[in-house]
Amino acid sequence: MLEQVILHNFKSHQNTQLNLDSSRLHALVGQNSSGKTSVLQALHYLSQLTNSEPENIFHHERAPQFLITIGQNNMFVTASGFWMDEKNRNNWEYSYEWTKTNYSASYPIVSWSINGKQKISNSTFIDEVLTDLDLIPKQIIQSLKAAVHLKLVATNLAQATYSDAIMPQVEFDGSGLAPTLDYLRGEYPDRFQSLQEMLKRIVPGVREIGVKRAKVTVDRQRLIEVDGKSISYAESQEIVGQEVILNMNSGERIPAHAISEGTMLALGLLTVLMSPDRPNLVLLDDIEQGLHPKAQRESIAVLKEIIETNKNLQIIFSTHSPYIVDELTASQVHVLSNTRSGYTRSKRLDEHPDVEWAKQTLTTGEFWDAEGEDWVLAGEMND
Secondary structure, three states: OOOEEEEEEEEEEEEEEEOOOOOOOOEEOOOOOOOHHHHHHHHHHHOOOOOOOOOOOOOOHHHHHHHHHOOOOEEEEEEEEEEOOOEEEEEEEEEEEEEEOOOOOOOEEEEEEOEEEEOOOOOOOOOOOHHHHHOOOHHHHHOOEEEEEEOOOHHHHHHHHHHOOOOOOOOOOOOOHHHHHHHHHEEEEEEEHHHHHHHHHHOEEEEEEEEEEEEEEEEEEEEEEEEEEEEEEHHHHHHHEEEEEOOOEEEEEHHHHOOOOOHHHHHHHHHHHHOOOOOOOOEEOOOOOOOOOHHHHHHHHHHHHHHHHHOOOOOEOOOOOOHHHHHOOHHHHEEEEEEEOEEEEEEEEHHHHHHHHHHOOOOOOHHHHHHHHHHOOOOOOOO
């Protein structure tokens, strides 16, 4: 379970520290470009380093030299928390650090500790292999197990899709929803039924979720031999896949592409949370997309129930909605703001000097909406 996150020179985060309460549901709020998505990205890269080599994560536009704050030479991201096993609590810390050198493509240094006993991986460069990641303690792997960063797109969720995976999954952008639902319906009918009931609470117009067969065009890589050399080319094939359909109060078997954006986004998120290989950490951008204020409130109520049934699940999301924030306590809300130079500053809403007064007179959303983000910078020198 995450308890603290520190970002140092990661994009706009010159020195940001987030202290998470025990609720396991945390909101990031602030104006556009205040650094909310960067927090989710930093944690996502950290989680990926528990099961992937750095070359699969830090490449091209994600390379460390493009993530580091402009004008700085060193960047690190550190997360700390705990994992409870049958015998006791294990405190852990996990970090990646990158320093500019003559080798601009060098990998970050990865380090970790369990109950204060630290391990630092070998510093390696692009032509070497980092094998120490195999030694990462299970408590860290379990805490960050299958962490997902979601930026769901309604059109991707609505697409007819094919998957040959034994256990299909919804991708970062929403691709793969139909086969994942079909798998869930066939192999885990109780979870599928629970998912359907939750969606009906958020969107009362929904009556039933279905999946039908549909034609899908896929590109297969083929090889031909020309003059003794193998040449790869893509060949388009039309195969049978699946498409989501919904029975609504307004009609039967309505295809997903004709369903509202908010309904599809809610369905996509619930499918991720109810899948058999459920993540322990979900990082979600813009949770309120396309949802009516009443549906936003109900979606948070549903998330709280899902968290109660999965003691290891933690959800961190960004939002611009006071209706969402209304359903949280001040300690669950992290307010981000930018200095004049563009650096991110962050404080929890319960750090506001008037929070005790606000608890007596305002909802959490009303308090945030009234105070905004400028108070986070109070007392700072203009930079």
